[in-house]
Amino acid sequence: MKSNGRPIVLGTVISWLLFAFIGFGMWGCPTYNVWQQEMSGRAEFAKAEQNRRILIEEAAANLEAEKLNAQAEIERAKGAAEAIKIENGSISEKYIQYLWVRQQRNLSDKTVIYIPTEANLPILEAGRGGSMSPPKYNPE
Secondary structure, eight states: OOOOSHHHHHHHHHHHHHHHHHHHHHHHHHHHHHHHHHHHHHHHHHHHHHHHHHHHHHHHHHHHHHHHHHHHHHHHHHHHHHHHHHTTTOOOHHHHHHHHHHHGGGSOTTOOOOOBOGGGOBOTTTTGGGOOSOOOOOOO
């Protein structure tokens, strides 16, 4: 019987390739995990740095807005002082009403406003709820 060495050589080559593949996997998997963790850490660091920059920019914008609001308030105070000066140093009731009405611009549509009537007594929620009639007395 004639012996052919090809199957033995092929089996040996396949076993060595399998051994090399398993060896490479045993070395490559932990190395890949370390690399993946490093990349993940870099990504988180970059994200944290970007968030910090955003917070700094927002704080700077808020500071600038507050400075501008303060300047506007100073100008309003100068205008009020000038108005009082024109009125001979006394604030009239009409001017106070004007300031109150101007302040109401900033309120939402759902604000309840009590308007004083005679003797400065407000009409408390008249007509609220759709019924104009007073509640009925039930002696139970």
